[in-house]
Each structure stands twice: as structure tokens, then as C-alpha cells.
Amino acid sequence: MAGVFLLLVGVGTLLGSAGAQEAYDRLPRNFKLGPGNDVIYIYHNFYLKATQCPKGTVDTSNCPFRKNKPEVGCAICYKTIAGKIQASPKPYISCTRKPALTEAMKRKRVNYCNEMGYSSGAPGGLAEIGDTHF
Known part of the structure; x- marks a missing residue:
């Protein structure tokens, strides 16, 4: 008898949740995201290399380094909301010639971004860079 009761409760739960899923699917995107869930903090680390092409070259595929x-x-x-870069906190950029760039400078950049309010409050929000953890 208890097994039948549990089976009925399980079926009722599945049927009820199917209706809830349909209602959820009809919600506008902003309601599905909830407050603050469309906020993204971005940290890009990249390298630039000079080419021999003149300034303004559009197709750089044939430009030798x-x-x-x-x-x-x-x-x-920088911080984005709904895919748009925000003016506050002000986006940060730091470029240094590679021979002068040290691991300490790299850590300083990450710390600067965290201190400027790019972190959402979770520890180490920007502290992960590839496989490196600070």
C-alpha cells in the first residue's frame, strides 16, 4: 500500500512540475535571469605583436611580424550588463612590453581589477587566469 502511495505521489509531482516548466518557459528572459544574473566581469590577458604592414591595413593576413x-x-x-560595457567602474587597460612584464606585474593587474570593484564579492572572482590560480 505504501509503495502505491509513493508511486502516486511521484507521478503527481512529475505532472505538476511539467506545468511549472511550461509556465517558466513563457516568462520573459529578464524574469528568468533574475536580478544581477546578467552582470559579467571580464578579464582579458593578451599579447600584441608589431607587423610590417602600413597603418590602416584592413586585411592583415599577409603581414609579416x-x-x-x-x-x-x-x-x-571591465563590467558588462546585458552584453554592454559599463562606464562604472571605469574599464581598465594596462600594456607593457613583454621583456619588462613580470609575474608580480601580472598579479598586480589582477589585484587592481578586483580592488576597483570588478569583483562581484566572491573571493577570487578574477583570480583565475587559465590554469593559474593566485
Whole structure:
């Protein structure tokens, strides 16, 4: 008897949740996201390399890299809401020629972004960069 009761409760739960899923699917996107869930904090770390093409070249696929100029290591961080970059906190960019770029400078960049309010409050929000953890 208890087994039949549990079976009926399980079937009732599944049928009830199917109706709830349909109602959820009809909600507008903003209601599904909830407050604050469309906020993203971005940290990009990238390198730039000089080419031999003149300024303004659109198709750079045939541009050879210059061997006499070092790479430039850059990092930027910014906040987006609904895919749009926000003015506050102000987006941050830092570029340094690669020979002068140290691990301490890289950590300083991450810490600066966290301190400027890019972190959502969770510890280490921007502290993960690839496989490296600070």
C-alpha cells in the first residue's frame, strides 16, 4: 500500500512540475535571469605583436611580424550588463612590453581589477587566469 502511495505521489509531482516548466518557459528572459544574473566581469590577458604592414591595413593576413620589436603584454578588465560595457567602474587597460612584464606585474593587474570593484564579492572572482590560480 505504501509503495502505491509513493508511486502516486511521484507521478503527481512529475505532472505538476511539467506545468511549472511550461509556465517558466513563457516568462520573459529578464524574469528568468533574475536580478544581477546578467552582470559579467571580464578579464582579458593578451599579447600584441608589431607587423610590417602600413597603418590602416584592413586585411592583415599577409603581414609579416617585425622581429626587431618585442611583444606587448596587455590586460583589460571591465563590467558588462546585458552584453554592454559599463562606464562604472571605469574599464581598465594596462600594456607593457613583454621583456619588462613580470609575474608580480601580472598579479598586480589582477589585484587592481578586483580592488576597483570588478569583483562581484566572491573571493577570487578574477583570480583565475587559465590554469593559474593566485
